[in-house]
Amino acid sequence: FLFELIQNADDNTYADDAQPEATIAYRSDGLLLFGCNEQGFSKANVSAICDINQSTKTLLKQGKKGCIGEKGIGFKSVFKIADKVWIASNNFSFYFDKTTPLGMVDPVWAKFPDFPEQLQMNTMICLKIEKQEDRDVVREQLTKVLEPSSFMFLRRLTKVRVVRLDDF
Amino acid sequence: SLSVEECQAHIRDIRHSHGA
Secondary structure, three states, X not given: OHHHHHHHHHHOXXXXXXXXXXXXXXXXXOEEEEEEOOOOOOHHHHHHHHOHHHXXXXXXXXXXXXOOHHHHHHHHHHHHOEEEEEEEEOOEEEXXXXXXXXXXXXXXXXXXXXXXXXXXXXXXXXXEEOOHHHHHHHHHHHHHHOOHHHHOOOOOOOEEEEEEEOOO | XXXXXXXXXXXXXXXXXXXX
């Protein structure tokens, strides 16, 4: 799911004068923050992330890779480890709650969790990792799975910052 | 880009389309 998020960040749209970058931060209470400095969600992006069928249709219709439809499809992989996922882009934020009916596609308007100023980015995704075993894997593997070779095929991202917000 | 009001309205529409 980390690679899906990174791939989505690489597919995003960035301002001409921006150096595309992403931040991944793990906090000891099981919150995982993923952010990037893209231009921000469009209406089509919100639709794509809320409705996997629609994004599949868009993908097939456009018949090309790197379109916004992929944002919705890859994004759903976060629910492998997260029950609740917040999205923030520009000045708006909402969450998905997997434990409710249609919760993975039904957005609820809500405040984004607080993170330090230096981690704030224009578009952010926050995962609440429920199981302690999943938290342990994420905490330990974060810097191990993200090797330089993982980024060979990225086209836009020039920097990925990994932060652990815990006692270590 | 999308404003807060536009996003709120769009999210309302999405929820309605899901029958929420």
